[in-house]
Amino acid sequence: MPLDTPAHPINSLGFAKPPSETRVVVAMSGGVDSSVVAAMLAEEGYDVVGVTLQLYDHGAALAKKGACCAGRDIHDARRVAEAMGFPHYVLDYENVFRDAVMDEFADSYLGGATPVPCIRCNERVKFKDLLETAKDLEADCMATGHYIARADGPGGPELHSAADPARDQSYFLFSTTPEQLSFLRFPLGHLKSKAETRALAAKYGLMVADKPDSQDICFVPDGNYASVIEKLRPGAAEPGEIVDTEGRVLGTHRGVIHYTIGQRRGLGIGGLSDPLYVVKLDVDNKRVVVGPKSDLATRQVPVREINWLGEAPFDSREEWHVAVKVRSTRPPTPAVIRPLSPTTATVELAEAEEGVSPGQACVFYDTESSRIFGGGWIWRGY
Template identity: 45%
Template structure:
């Protein structure tokens, strides 16, 4: 099988490429240049796509003895992932750029280009498993719970999953992967993991948004409409946020307040007590379902997850046109924001995914 190995310059993708070679595939390594203004070096563990990362990927490819190329996907990345990130925050929603990157870049632009060039599959260093089943391939969680990435991969859907290879799917810890890299003589074996949003290398998301969207002063109000503070742009706030509110008037009962709503049309941020953040109903749109995942009709029991490293909670789920509906059957979820991904699981298996459009409290308190 001809396999295109996506090589970021980190240890995970290097070991994934090595395992693809070891499996007997014809492997070609590709580094995706996603930033228009790449730095020479990363800032510690922040960011990615630096010239240093491209060099590390090339050295790994040399050790493995495979061809290596750099593909400039920066314009596509800017037009899809970054533009979506800005538009979602501007609309008062909370996006997950890693989900959009997997959707539009790694398993759309990269995979489609690989297919056009005659490759059978794309291999990446994601921590997830593909399990063959009679109805088609299934996406499952990684045994490495701390690194599991099935949540951000759920958006890829069944057709793209059939052309994806995740060689790290069986590894239970990152230490095992680093040991594998060291054993193979890969210099990235001790390289720090990257974290945070890759295109916000300094970690200052609010500063990045302000640099792109400008200053837009407005009011912070409580749930009664009283002005309790000011902000420089409602787009910089997300439901559930507590820090950085700089409220001029404390709550009458002295309790902490959280962002409970962002209203972009009026450029208003609404704050209130923490109990207003608890929800047991979720609606999602742009749903993606995997083969054999849905029952014939109606509600079915499952677990749902709304954050990349959040805990799954029991729920009843049903598919609706272009979306899904969720009713939590156990604990409430706190601070669910429109724009987040809601992923549906049964055990380790991913059934489907949608983008949260609304979350609310339907269950009577008590």
């Protein structure tokens, strides 16, 4: 055998040793995706350790159905671990989660932005503190149930879109760093549909095989953002005026936190000939500014806190020609990025987008492959 030939072939997670000697911490939310990852790796013979995070008040969690990391989900994750025969731990991250995710969520809304707390949770909790916990447990890597792919490229680990565009979660994982990517694994990224995942869950006999997907942000019951913000920041919902772009008063509102850029319904200013949309939230003056749909369109998007995943330094060029997503539900569209510094830029869209909102992410995609070049945060109104 040549000296440079490993004693064992590369295993499915990329390590040159048997699965039994490869420890994997699996982040288990209690849903079908992460449960399948844990079961799949356990069946392959890996040394699996399941970890579930308790992210907010356990009593409140038990009262809420269908949200990740709630009390029911902790129980489901534990049952999967018992059935597949690997250890499972529940870690109390309530204080970390509140400080790193929930407080910023509330403050962003109060500042007139529309935040994406799931991105911050991945960035600041799961791929930071939990990842360090996995290393403390002497794991070789950490695996999650996210629908995204990782590839070892000539310049190191690369982030790629999932095989199933309908399930792809790249928008929520753009801030993953190269250092984190070297330790992370995403075993579901190659699957073509959620049906395949559920079929695997049934194959492994998992009781979560038919469990519905979580729809809401985990700490926001029934999608009622305003009620959560008022709980976190009492007195936040102060009334004010609804005005048009010329400053004419059209009505009153019950608090800026009840509105988002692009909103049309629920404005309470009926009787006008043309439909109006929220085009700006003037927090300082407690005003909701409305206008025609055309006022929502923009091609210039200022972006900051950029996480760049390309080999060349971000600001080594005057322009990067890429595709971008400015909302999770929209497909990538052609754009030009013009760096202003290593972490800030102006993004010019080839075609105007409506409802681009501060607090949302702008994610960068290669135009010729499935690779993701990172992204940043949209940070001011227009």
